[in-house]
Amino acid sequence: MTTDWDxxxxxxxxxxxxxATVAARSGLRVVAYDRMAPGGQLVNLTVxxxxxxxxxxxxxxxxxxxxxxxxxxxxxxxxxxxxxxxHAGAPPRLSTTDGEVTAGAVLVATGLSxxxxxxxxxxxxxxxxxxxxxxxxxPLFRDRSVAVVGDxxxxxxxxxELAGLASTVTVLVPGEPRWSAARAERLAAAxxxxxxxxxxxxxxxxxxxxxxxxxxxxxxxxxxxxxxxxSYVGRRGPAGLVDGVPADAAGRLHAGSGxxxxxxxxxxxxxxxxxxxxxxxxxxxxGTRAGEAAVAALRPADGGLNLRIIDPTHxxxxxxxxxxxxAPAGTTDWTQVALFSNSKPNATELLxxxxxxxxxxxxxxxxxxxxxxxASVPAxxxxxxxxxxxxxxxxxxxxx
Amino acid sequence: MELEKxxxxxxxxxxxxxxxxxxxQAKARRVDPRVIVVPHPIGGLNEAELAEKIAFAAxxxxxxxxxxxxxx
Numbered sequence: 001m002t003t004d005w006d007x008x009x010x011x012x013x014x015x016x017x018x019x020a021t022v023a024a025r026s027g028l029r030v031v032a033y034d035r036m037a038p039g040g041q042l043v044n045l046t047v048x049x050x051x052x053x054x055x056x057x058x059x060x061x062x063x064x065x066x067x068x069x070x071x072x073x074x075x076x077x078x079x080x081x082x083x084x085x086x087h088a089g090a091p092p093r094l095s096t097t098d099g100e101v102t103a104g105a106v107l108v109a110t111g112l113s114x115x116x117x118x119x120x121x122x123x124x125x126x127x128x129x130x131x132x133x134x135x136x137x138x139p140l141f142r143d144r145s146v147a148v149v150g151d152x153x154x155x156x157x158x159x160x161e162l163a164g165l166a167s168t169v170t171v172l173v174p175g176e177p178r179w180s181a182a183r184a185e186r187l188a189a190a191x192x193x194x195x196x197x198x199x200x201x202x203x204x205x206x207x208x209x210x211x212x213x214x215x216x217x218x219x220x221x222x223x224x225x226x227x228x229x230x231s232y233v234g235r236r237g238p239a240g241l242v243d244g245v246p247a248d249a250a251g252r253l254h255a256g257s258g259x260x261x262x263x264x265x266x267x268x269x270x271x272x273x274x275x276x277x278x279x280x281x282x283x284x285x286x287g288t289r290a291g292e293a294a295v296a297a298l299r300p301a302d303g304g305l306n307l308r309i310i311d312p313t314h315x316x317x318x319x320x321x322x323x324x325x326x327a328p329a330g331t332t333d334w335t336q337v338a339l340f341s342n343s344k345p346n347a348t349e350l351l352x353x354x355x356x357x358x359x360x361x362x363x364x365x366x367x368x369x370x371x372x373x374x375a376s377v378p379a380x381x382x383x384x385x386x387x388x389x390x391x392x393x394x395x396x397x398x399x400x
Numbered sequence: 401m402e403l404e405k406x407x408x409x410x411x412x413x414x415x416x417x418x419x420x421x422x423x424x425q426a427k428a429r430r431v432d433p434r435v436i437v438v439p440h441p442i443g444g445l446n447e448a449e450l451a452e453k454i455a456f457a458a459x460x461x462x463x464x465x466x467x468x469x470x471x472x
Contacts, residue, residue, distance in 0.1 A: 012428075037421070037424075037425045037428070038424060038425065038428050039421060039424065043421060046417060059420075061417070061418070061419075061420030061421050061424075062420055064420065064421060064424055065420045065421075065423060065424040065427075068424040068425075068427055068428050069424075069427065071428075072427055072428065078428040078429065080429070135417070136443075137443060139440075139441035139443055139444040139445075140441075140443045140444040141444070142444055334469050340403075340410075344442070344443055345442070345443035345444065346442045346443050346444070346445055346450060347413075347442060347443075349450060350413065350438075350442055350450065350453060350454060350457065351413065353450070353451070353454030353458070354413070354454055354457050354458045354461050357454070357455075357458035357461070357462065358458070358461060358462065358465060361462050361465075362465070379402070384402050384403065384406075387403060387408065388402075388403055388406040388407070388408050391408060392408065392409065393408065393409040393410070393411075393465065393468070394403050394408050394409075394410045395410075395411055395413065395461065396403070396410050396411065396412050396413065397413050398412035398413060398414050398418075398422055
C-alpha cells in the first residue's frame with residue numbers, strides 16, 4: 001500500500017511532537033500538522049511546576065524548543081495546514097486546507113480548545129478582559145483584580161502566576177478542587193489569592209471591556225468587580241474530526257493511545273483522548289505509547305525488517321528554503337514599508353512608534369498597515385499575499 | 401516568517417519571553433528570521449513605559465533596516 005506518509009500526526013503539542021519523534025526515529029516518514037505553530041498548551045505557559053519530576057520547575061518555552069528540535073532531528077516534517085477531517089479507511093485519508101493526503105497511520109493529538117464559560121457576550125470580551133493565558137495577558141492586569149475559573153492543576157498554576165501581578169486573584173471552583181495538595185498549599189500561602197468552591201460565573205459585566213462577573217455560590221449571587229477573567233472550564237476535544245470515532249460529553253475521543261480506534265489505524269493521544277489525565281507527564285507518556293503503537297501497526301505482518309532507502313539529502317534544506325530570498329518581483333522599493341500587527345494589546349502602538357522612527361530616519365511616506373483579526377488565529381493568506389506583493393519591508397509583531 | 405520566504409525583509413518584534421517560541425517556530429518552518437527582541441511585557445504598559453520600549457526597539461530596527469537596505 002502506497003501512502004503519502006507513513007504516519008500523520010494531527011496536533012504538534014507535547015503529545016503530538018513526542019509521538020511524531022518516536023515514529024520518525026523508527027525510520028517512518030512522519031508529518032506533524034499544526035495550523036498555528038508547534039507547542040500546544042506550552043505556548044500559553046511560562047513556568048512548569050513539578051516537571052520533569054515533582055519538586056522541580058522548568059521553563060515552558062525551553063521544553064517546547066527541545067520537543068521541536070528532537071522532532072526535527074528525527075526527521076519529522078512540520079506542516080502548518082489545518083486538518084479538517086480524518087476519513088477512516090485503508091489507508092486513512094486526511095482532508096487539509098492544502099488538499100488531501102493519505103497515511104499508513106494517523107495520530108490525533110489536537111489537545112483541547114480554549115476554555116469558555118458559554119455566557120452571553122463572552123466572545124466579544126475575549127482580549128478585552130477575557131483570557132486563557134496568564135503568561136501572555138497577566139501583565140495587563142498588574143495591580144488589578146482578576147478571577148480564575150477552573151478546578152485543575154493548570155487553573156492553580158495560572159492563579160499562582162497571576163498572584164504575582166494582580167492585586168487580588170479570586171479562584172472560582174465550580175465544584176471541589178482537583179488540584180494536588182502541593183498546589184493547594186501554594187494557593188493557601190499566596191496572600192492575594194482567595195479560593196471559592198461550588199462557585200460558578202452566571203453572567204459577565206462590562207461594555208467594551210470586562211468590569212465584573214456575577215458569581216453564584218450556596219450563599220446566593222453577588223457581583224465581583226474584576227478586570228480580568230481567566231477561564232479553564234468548557235474546553236472541548238476534537239469531536240467529529242475522525243469519522244466513526246465516538247466522543248465523550250466534552251468532545252474528547254474514545255480511542256486508546258496504545259490501541260487503534262475501531263475504525264482503523266487511528267490513535268489518539270494527550271488531552272484529546274477521553275479519560276486522559278491532562279498533565280504534561282501524562283501527555284508525554286501518551287505520546288510515546290501512541291508513537292510506538294503506530295510503529296507496531298505499520299510493521300510488516302511477517303515481523304521482518306522494514307528496510308527503507310533513505311534519501312541522502314534528507315535534512316538538507318532545499319535551495320529555496322532556509323534563508324531570506326532576494327528582492328520580490330514587481331516594482332517595490334525601499335520606500336514601501338508596512339507594519340503587520342498581531343493585534344495583541346500595545347502591539348500596534350509599539351509598531352507604530354517604531355515605524356515613526358524609521359519614517360524619520362529614511363524620510364518615508366505613510367507606512368502600510370495590516371493586522372490579524374486575533375492573536376489566536378494564523379495570519380490570513382490574502383493579507384500575506386498583499387503584503388508580499390506590495391511591500392519591500394514589513395515590520396511584524398510576532399510574540400509579545 | 402512566510403514573508404521572509406517570499407523575499408520581503410520582515411523583522412519580527414518579539415519579547416524575551418516569547419523568543420524561544422519564535423525560535424522553535426522558525427526551526428520548524430526552516431527559516432532564519434531577523435528578530436528584534438524587547439523585554440517582556442508589551443501589553444499593560446503605560447505611555448511612558450511604552451515609549452521606552454519603542455526607543456529601545458527602534459534602535460535595533462534602524463540598524464537592521466540600514467544593513468538590509470545596504471546589502472539589497
